[in-house]
Amino acid sequence: MARLTVDNVVLAKEIIGRYPRPKSALIPLLHLAQEQDGYVATDAMEHLAELVGVTPAEVLGTCSFYEMFKREPVGRYVINVCTNIACQIMGGEELLHHAEESLGIRSGSTTPDGLFTVEDVECIAACTEAPCLQVNYRYRHRISHDQFDRMVDDLRAGRLDDEVPPHGTLARTRQHIPNATAAGPGFVEGAEEPVWITSRPAPPKEGAKA
Amino acid sequence: MTVTDAPKIISSRFDHEDSFTLRRYEATHGYEGLKAALAKRPDEVVEEVKTASLLGRGGAGFPAGVKWGFCPPGVWPRYLVVNGDESEPGTYKDRILMERDPHQLIEGVLIACYAIGCAQAFLYVRGEMALAQERIAEALNEAYAKGYVGKDILGTDFSVDIVLHWGAGAYIVGEETALIESLEGNRGMPRLKPPFFPAAKGLYLQPTVVNNVETLANLPWILREGGAAFAELGAEASRGTRMFAVSGHVRNPGVYEVEFGVTTFRDLIYAPVYGGGIGDGHDLKAFIPGGASAPWFYEEHLDLPLEKGAVDRAGSMLGSGAIVVMDETTDMVKAALRVVRFFARESCGKCTPCREGTSWLEKILERILDGHGRPSDLDLLLDVCDNISPGIAWPPKQTTICPLGPSAVSPIASAVTRFRDEFEAKLGGGAIPVTVKMAGGAYVRKPTAEVAS
Amino acid sequence: MTDVQAQPTVTVKVDGHEVTAAKGELVIDAAERAGVYIPRFCYHPRMKPVGMCRQCLVEIDTGRGPALQPSCMIECSDGMSVETGTPVTIKAQTGVLEFLLVNHPLDCPVCDKGGECPLQDQAMSHGPGESRMVEEKRHFEKPIPVSALVLLDRERCILCDRCTRFADEVAGEPLIHFMDRGNETQVNTFPDHPFASYYSGNTVQICPVGALTSSSYRFKARPWDLVQTESTCHGCAMGCRTVVDSSRNRILRQNGVDIDPVNWGWLCDKGRFGFEAIESDERLGAPLVRDDAGDLVETTWSDAIRTAATAVKDARKKGPGAVAVIGGARLTNEDAYAWAKLAKGVIGTDNVDAQLGDGLPAEVVLGLPRATIDGLCAPGGTVLWIGPDPREELGVLHLRLRHAVINDGVKLVVVTPATTVLDGLAAAAFHPAPGDLAGLVAALLDGADAPDGTDADLVATARGLLDGDLTVALGRGSLAESAGYTVDAAAVVARTRPETRVLPLLRRANINGALDMGLAPGLLPGRTTLESGADRVEVLWPRVPAEIGLDTTGILTAASEGKVDVLILLGADPLADFPDRQLAAAALAGVRTVIAVDLFLTESSGRADVVLAAAGPGEVTGTHTNIEGRISTLGQAVTPPGTARPAWMMAAELAMRLGADLGLESVADIWAEIEAVAPSHAGITAELLAATGDGVVAPLDSARLQTTVVDDQGTAIGGSDVGPEGGAGVPEVDQDDAPEPSGEGAAEGGSGPAGPDAEDAEDAELVESSHEGGGDASTIDVADGPDAEEGAPASPFVTFVAPEPTPVPPLDSYALRLVVTRTMYDDGTLVQQAPALAALPADAPLRVHPAVLDRLGVESGTRVRAISPRATVTLPVVSDPGVPRGVAAVAYRRQGGAGDLVDVGQAVTEVRVETT
Ligand SMILES: Cc1cc2nc3c(=O)[nH]c(=O)nc-3n(C[C@H](O)[C@H](O)[C@H](O)COP(=O)(O)O)c2cc1C
Ligand code: SF4
Ligand code: FES
Secondary structure, eight states: OOSOOHHHHHHHHHHHHHHHGGGGGHHHHHHHHHHHHSOOHHHHHHHHHHHHOOHHHHHHHHHHHSSTTOOOOOOSEEEEEEESSHHTTTTHHHHHHHHHHHHHHTTTTTTTOEEEEEESSSSOSOOOSSSSSETEEEEEOOOOHHHHHHHHHHHHTTTTTTOOOOTTOOOSSSOOOOOGOOOOOOSSTTTTOOOHHHOOOOOOSSOOOO | OOOOOOOOOOSSSTTTTTSSSHHHEEEETTTHHHHHHHOHHEEEHHHHHHHHTTSSSSSSBBHHHHTTTTTTTTTEEEEEEEEEEOSSOOOOOOHHHHHHOOOHHHHHHHHHHHHEEEEEEEEEEOOOOOOHHHHHHHHHHHHHHHHHHHHHHGGGSSSSSEEEEOOOOOOOGGGHHHHHHTTTOOOOOOOOTTEEEEEEEGGGOOOOEEEEEEHHHTTHHHHHHHHHHHHHHHETTSSSSSEEEEEEEEOOOOOOOOEETSSHHHHHHHTTTOOOOOSSSOOHHHHESTTTTTTOOOGGTTBBOHHHHHHHHHOOOOTEEEEEEEEEOOOOHHHHHHHHHHHHHHHOOHHHHHHHHHHHHHHHHHHHHHHEEEEEEEEEEHHHHHSSSGGGGGGGGOOSSSSSSHHHHHHHHHHHHHHHHHHHHHHHHHOOOOOOOOOOOSOSSSSSSSOOO | OOOTTTTEEEEEEEEEEEEEEEEOBBBHHHHHHHOOOOOOOOOTTOOOOOOOOTTTTTEEEEESSSEEEEETTOBBOOOOOEESHHHHHHHHHHHHHHHHHHTTTOGGGGTTTTOHHHHHHHHHHOOOSSSSOOOOOOOOOOEEEEEEEEEOOOOTTTSEEEEEIIIIIIIOOEEEEEOOOOOOOOOEEEETBBOOOTTTHHHHOOOOSSSETTTTTTEEEEEEEEEEEEOOOOTTTTTEEEEEEEEETEEEEEEEEEOTTTTOOOOOOOHHHHGGGGTTTTTTOOEEEOOOOOOOOEEOOOOOOHHHHHHHHHHHOGGGEEEEEEOOOTSSSSHHHHHIIIIIIIIIIOOOSSSSSSSSOOHHHHSSOOOHHHHTOOOEEEEEHHHHHHHHSSSHHHHHHHHHHHHOOEEEEOSSSSGGGGGGGSSSOOOOOOTTTHHHHHHHOOOOOOTTTTTHHHHHHHHHHSSSOOEEEOOOOOBBBBBHHHHHHHHHHHHHOOOOOEEEEOOTTTTHHHHHOOOOTTTTTTTEETTTTTTHTTTSSOOOSSSSSHHHHHHHHHHHOOOOSSSEEESSOHHHHSSSSSHHHHHHHHOSSEEEEEOOOOOGGOOSEEEEEEOOOOOOOOOETTTTEEEEEOOOOOSTTOOOOOOHHHHHHHHHHHOOOOOOHHHHHHHHHHHHHHHGGOOOOOHHHOTTTTTTHHHHHHHHHHOOOBOOOOOBBOTTTTTTGGGGGGGOSSSSTTHHHHHHHHHHHHSOOOGGGGGGGHHHHHHHHHHHOOOOOOOOEEHHHHTOOTTTTOOOOOOEEEOOOOOOOOOOOEEEEEEEEEOOOOSSSHHHHHHHHHHHOOOEEEEOOOOHHHHHHTTTTTTEHHHOOOOOOEEEEEEEEEEEEEEEEOOSSSSSHHHHOOTTTSBOOOEEEEOO
């Protein structure tokens, strides 16, 4: 599979509709493609190019800029170990090496069973909880080597399926803007001053704040 | 030690298990600030925020009310972009605000949109923060259902959509013009200021206000309690309270909301209710006062108040409220390399000095750390730094487009100046290791399907 | 670029010297004008500045103290002070250069760019002298093809964004893009989506290092071995300025030269790489004649010319109309003039046409107020585009128009037979079915009812846009639709908006020059008619045809009926280029002798009896005239192969054999005569042309030309007040020593048959009968008044008078109307002889609307039978939502397709499509 499914095309169109210009939806749509396939397939990028009206090269230009988009299949679980400064001084590199050793792979690669990919990543905004990591972008704070091994076992056994969806899925709740209550996208052309800017009573002549 | 009794302005609900639900929010003054705002004219709301003298919490510390006023009059539509891309090493406060109190942020966004006259707001959350995305999506869905967001908000003529958007892994996208590029679906490469100041030419080249999550989270309280009440807290330029993440070699690493302007670094690092001091009987060696871009501070800076002016004058910045504490066991060459490597990896590649210079710095430091440094390398390091940030001064000058390049200079300048002996001790005979490395340093960054043996 | 005079100015200081700059002018440009060159890589004056490379950093002080700023991004403001030589600036610039070299492979000795490389040059002038980086450099796979024509070496690339900006901003085809991030950033294409742009070669030209190279030029030469010759591109009628690089008598490369009024430095790839055909081994290096066995064999020039002359003489016995001339659009102005003089002035035939049935009647081209390219693209204007896809036919005009719409607020209303690249730029786009064109234009300009099926709202929108001043671009959208409809559309424009200027969209290289020189029925040089121009030319020409002759369709029809004895093909290949292949074939079969002037043995010249080997572009000097009437010089970079020679020489020699002396002994001679004889060219002296690189639009000054008169003696008056050295270039043709006796006398006394007496009944009949046969239905008239003021002499110029409208045949609901378009690359000789281009023509399937395909019940790509009154052709059919429902569209190819279907005898060609 590679092009978006019919359901996802419907979703893609809803997402595109939220933005004043279709290309703004590109990153959300790349996430959608990654959610569908676990990575961003070449065909998916071509499909997105059609959907937002740009060339495939432009889609790839955007896609390849961002670390999270994988253009080749990765493990079902992507484990990102932070080694940035706050984690580094609290054992982040050791944690990474432990992960590499216990999974038998180098950072940046995937276990032969296709289950785990390990990456060494930059600061993930959990510095006070060092050392830390994410599995498919779900946090594990102050994790010891033993806890790491237990986590891997749990993942392998499917015990964390509720908490950790397969790679590609981020938020499991989607924003939905009901048509009835939507204000509508702020279009670029022909926009006028919003009504509320002037609809309130004018400031009193005197004593107005400086 | 000064631990003030300032109220918690933005972390007040953190102790509740269900802090992120609309029910809890409504039960704890939720959306009262919005109602207060809607009872005023937009320009009065702007005034209230100016009175509060709320500084931006994203890094640059620019007063929010003043920034809103930079939108050229009569140019519509305007947009609000919420910067939730928190990625500055050491920084951890926006994520917690988004995960634990999403409605507070939404309310802040609504107040800002009302005051500025925005046609639409985009809430740009960092890509890696799945839980924050989930909580905000839930909160927005609830808020839409209750008429807090969308058309004719709370029965008034104020209408605005808030669109949840998230990134995909690129630190530079936290820079406001790169954020805008990213929101347009492009590579997150900064635009040049001039001419692209967001307030005048931002998203789709329309007037755009970019505010940090924490900045906006303060608005409900300010509108509810009044700007003056906010301004009563803190000192000098730094009013209200602020979230600081204290990490590294302290006993109680954590995110603390403290009174701005008066609390000191010593308080945050040593007070038992905060950092609790350096553990294991070690001593302080250095600390980063405001995120990885900030020049390092030492012992002698501990009693500086957390006040913008004082910290700026002392040669660093409060930046994103990230304090990373390093004790005397820390290898300063390694620490400097780690921070430089961060900036080299995160350079967008648009401008030459940053794209080429930061990677070069990384290579030189790696070489020194590996024992292959030459005596001339320290001067070379500093000269390369000088070519990225002429004069290696503070505030930094730059040959680059944005401040990311010069950010890589801060740790080197700090470490080489203060700990030159540690560098010199590592210098070897100058033999150059013959290793073939592809661009990007020691680690292969893009995972592939191929399995390493 | 910035016109300093026309705008409010500011004063800035550059290194202490005051410089007046236009408001908005960039510091980097203002400094350069002041003689201070600031180094740069990413900045290119024809693209938006991005300030990325940081090489142009200088200290700029706007009152708040000096700060390093990219001079390519900062606009001059009053009181600004710019310092380009301070220690801080020098340090920054040296530092940036060092950074650029840190990962650069420094493989200059094997790099095409070595010797003309801005990186190399600026490293010498502003660089650090040595590299302090000892680590391994960044590695990429060495050159990868990004298109069939362009290779990319990412190790050399300095990521200046010029090529990618060009692709996006200028060409509108962002098929190359930055990929990845930071220090790993690279330029690349999407997998399997090459940079298949007609403009890809421009990226090679603007790359400031040797990262982008063309497969055509790669490793061919070192810059210091090249001789540079400025010239004008021959690829189409746009007239782009070029510089031809040659070495050891071979042309190796052609680049664009930046001139404001035309091409801004850009070229299309057909123009850029088309020179390869000139270097083809298959060029003719000697004349050929058909021997007794029927084979074409090499011969001497005297033999070839004698053979040709004999045939012409024999034919002339029947009357001058038995000789016909087709072609001339590929010649220089001087060649065209010489052939016009030979054909019309010596032989006396008016069956002369430079166009091949795919253009417009000369009265439309020359008789309407002419627009310039700049006029079409003037900021804030409105353009009504009626005609072909500019990207396919006039490559760089598309770039200019695109820029005008996107950056200069030009509003565009488009009328083309099917969707083109312009639809994306247009405020309103219409695709009338063949036959409905004039009706639609009348609806837009005259409030008439729009043809059935036209979107009424869109018509209303377009009417609103077209209400004020506008400029019209007018050409043939389809070869399968009579030119009559375009003429009728022109008539609507002329009637409703008489002041409106029109840019004719003829495509063949020097077609406009050929028409100016009189290579069209009814015309004489200088945009005059047989009647209005006769006084002038008769001074120098033995005679002038008495009656208006046939156009190419008429000639071919007459020839197919055996009424033409000698057909001269001037670089024309009707079998390949005339829309109706069957008629062309019948014509060549029906002619006794075909004389071809050509570079190659083409399908048509291969059937000739005498082939005269001609010199081609880059091998001759002379002038060229573009779509707006701009005359510019052609440079000779190399010598022609063998004994091939310029076409004007052949005309002179042939005239000699016919007993007439053209009196033309050099290109300079010819130009002097043109300048004297052609009222449209008065004052455009060789000196004037030499003095301007931009060329000169003819006529020089219409106001002045109103008063240019031809006195009783045929003296051309005027011109002396124009140009740097007014009179110097005006030849003395006014006195008794004018060469007028030469032709007349020689013709009389010579051995040739000739003679003005040959205008006999037969001739007249020939002319008449073929007139019915179908020429383009418009008439020629001499301007006699609308603009001629009281007392002022009448203008000699051709004017357009609307003919009877071409009837619109009723719809045949079982058939589709055929639309045949040109593509930039096709299977014609010039493309096929250029190795770089030969493989580029795309397939030319029949394109129909998806609904039509549904009705046929076949898959896209299935082979079907297309049946026209002319032929049945089997070809694939594909679905194309850009084609209107009642239409079948196909790109013209010599082989198997469109050419066989078209019947020029019909105003529209109907085809039925059947599954096989
Ligand atoms: C390299 C760089 C990275 C940045 N990252 C962030 C970030 O992650 N979050 C943030 O809020 N601001 C970040 N900023 C600051 C923003 O550009 C901008 O100043 C801020 O979002 C404005 O919001 P405020 O006025 O509310 O502080 C960054 C700036 C730079 C130069
Ligand atoms: S300084 Fe670095 S991150 Fe900023 S624009 Fe330049 S290359 Fe990009
Ligand atoms: S030329 Fe100005 S930054 Fe490149």
